[in-house]
Amino acid sequence: MNTGFTLGVSLRCLLATAMLSACAFAHAGDPEANLVIRNHRFDPAELKIPANQRVKLTVHNQDDTPEEFESHQLNREKLVPPGSKVVIFIGPLKPGRYDFWGEYNEATAKGVVVAE
Amino acid sequence: MFATALIVFRETLEAALFIGIVAAATRGIAGRTLWLSAGVMSGMVGALALAAGAESIGAWADGIGQDLVNVWILTIALLMLAWHCIWVSTHGREMSQEAKQLGTSTRDGERAPWALALAVGLAVLREGAETVLFVSGFVTGSSSGSHTMLIGSALGLLAGSLLGLLMYFGLSRIRPHRLFAVTNTLVLLLAAALASQLARTLAQSGLVTVWSDSLWDSSWLLAADSPLGTFLHALIGYDARPSGLQLAFYVCAIAIIGIATRQMRLRQARRWHPNPVLGT
Numbered sequence: 001m002n003t004g005f006t007l008g009v010s011l012r013c014l015l016a017t018a019m020l021s022a023c024a025f026a027h028a029g030d031p032e033a034n035l036v037i038r039n040h041r042f043d044p045a046e047l048k049i050p051a052n053q054r055v056k057l058t059v060h061n062q063d064d065t066p067e068e069f070e071s072h073q074l075n076r077e078k079l080v081p082p083g084s085k086v087v088i089f090i091g092p093l094k095p096g097r098y099d100f101w102g103e104y105n106e107a108t109a110k111g112v113v114v115a116e
Numbered sequence: 117m118f119a120t121a122l123i124v125f126r127e128t129l130e131a132a133l134f135i136g137i138v139a140a141a142t143r144g145i146a147g148r149t150l151w152l153s154a155g156v157m158s159g160m161v162g163a164l165a166l167a168a169g170a171e172s173i174g175a176w177a178d179g180i181g182q183d184l185v186n187v188w189i190l191t192i193a194l195l196m197l198a199w200h201c202i203w204v205s206t207h208g209r210e211m212s213q214e215a216k217q218l219g220t221s222t223r224d225g226e227r228a229p230w231a232l233a234l235a236v237g238l239a240v241l242r243e244g245a246e247t248v249l250f251v252s253g254f255v256t257g258s259s260s261g262s263h264t265m266l267i268g269s270a271l272g273l274l275a276g277s278l279l280g281l282l283m284y285f286g287l288s289r290i291r292p293h294r295l296f297a298v299t300n301t302l303v304l305l306l307a308a309a310l311a312s313q314l315a316r317t318l319a320q321s322g323l324v325t326v327w328s329d330s331l332w333d334s335s336w337l338l339a340a341d342s343p344l345g346t347f348l349h350a351l352i353g354y355d356a357r358p359s360g361l362q363l364a365f366y367v368c369a370i371a372i373i374g375i376a377t378r379q380m381r382l383r384q385a386r387r388w389h390p391n392p393v394l395g396t
Contacts, residue, residue: 030322054325058179065253066170068246072340075330075357076320079182079246081170082253087179089322092329104123104250 030056030089035069037061037080040105051095051115060085067109071100074113091115120254120268121275124247128276130350131159131243134306136283138236141204141299142229143288155233159240166241167248183321189238190314194369196235197307201300201373203231206380232303247273302351304373309353311369315362316355327360 033055036043040063049055061067061080069088070077080086093115102109135156142148166173166185173181251269254262290298318324335356338345348354355362 054322054328056322064256066249068250072335072356075316075355075359077316078320079170079174079249081174081249084171084174085179086174086182087322088320104253106119 030054032056032058035059035111037063037067037102037109039063040065040067040102040108042100042102042109042111045111046114047111048114048116049091049093052092054089054091055093057088057090058085059088066104068103069100070103071098071113073098074100076100077103117264117268117271120265121272123250124269124272125275126272126346127243127247127250128273129279129346131239132276132280133283133350134239134280135236136280137287137299137302137306138229138232139284140287140295141200141303142232143295144292145229148229151229151233152236155235155237156240159237160244162237162241163244163248166245167252170245170249180321180323183317183323186242186317187314187321187323189242190310190317193235193238194307194310194314196231196238197303197310198369198373198376199231200229200235201304201307202376202380204296204300206377206384304370305352307373308366308369309349309351311365312353312355312358312362315359315365319359319361324361327364330357330359331363333357 031050031053033047033049035047035057037059047057049057059069059078059080061082061084064082066082067080068077069080069086074090074093076088076090078086078088090113093113095116096114098113098115100111100113135152139148139152142152170182173185175181177184247269251266254265287295287299287302315324319328333356338348338354338356340346340349340354340356345354345356353366358366
């Protein structure tokens with residue numbers, strides 16, 4: 001049917017676009033950084049990472065409540081279930097300071113990524 | 117309590133607006149209430165299951181399991197919205213022409229809105245799972261005052277749903293023959309917003325590495341966490357610092373759906389011969 005055909009074409013276009021943009025996949029060489037959430041606070045509250053490089057950030061939530069790692073400046077948002085570790089890729093970042101916070105405990109869970 | 121209400125409100129808003137728009141877009145279609153209710157209900161059940169499995173899902177694939185699930189949810193929802201846009205803008209026009217000629221506004225002949233029902237279910241699933249996890253956190257967790265937090269959550273849910281209802285009733289005031297154009301544009305923008313979120317999820321999970329720099333920063337003009345910014349984020353995918361990939365996905369979604377719709381219309385036009393006696 002025509003609808004199916006057109007959808008098929010659009011699907012293929014979408015796939016092609018996705019594949020073109022995905023030409024560079026994750027590679028093992030990314031520098032790593034770690035954050036721990038404890039008592040609704042980030043540790044370290046100031047996280048230093050290398051600038052101009054993509055960084056593999058592991059967030060470990062040691063509380064028994066969920067948290068949402070959020071940062072408008074880093075353009076990231078990810079749930080961290082209680083007792084879990086999640087991975088968030090950030091950057092490459094220009095040298096500078098980038099605020100992040102825990103959406104569920106904004107009063108205490110604050111931090112900053114320093115790219116240098 | 118207020119902070120809790122605000123968080124739940126933000127999570128609810130996106131799904132509520134989504135449902136409001138879809139409900140308006142399917143006005144008059146036979147059985148749509150049943151379809152959409154089924155979508156919302158299965159989304160809620162799925163959200164409970166997803167929240168229950170959040171810890172194990174989060175650990176999948178080296179800590180990016182949650183993103184992988186979101187990539188699938190967003191992709192399927194995006195395809196469903198695209199399908200709706202392409203299908204309804206061609207057949208829907210035909211239907212509304214027929215309806216006008218017959219002097220009725222019923223759209224009985226239209227196919228069941230399964231694509232939109234599925235998209236609604238997925239929206240509820242994604243936003244619902246986060247809300248369930250958040251609420252369950254302070255019910256089972258050690259934090260004190262879970263009673264007031266539950267009330268706060270209920271208020272947030274109520275406020276979000278109210279905005280969805282407002283959206284629906286606002287759209288319902290538009291005259292039937294223009295409603296198609298308006299809801300179709302809104303569904304198209306929702307699709308683009310999903311595409312942009314998909315791009316961000318792909319970057320965050322490390323699956324895609326290109327075009328990650330943000331193109332601009334319009335937070336001085338409209339902050340993403342301001343009320344209007346939150347609203348526009350849910351409605352049209354507003355982002356104060358979009359990456360190149362996000363913009364590319366956003367524009368591509370609109371272009372692909374637009375081109376496919378045009379092609380379908382051309383095909384339709386060749387087949388569709390309006391009756392000169394009844395035509396206006």
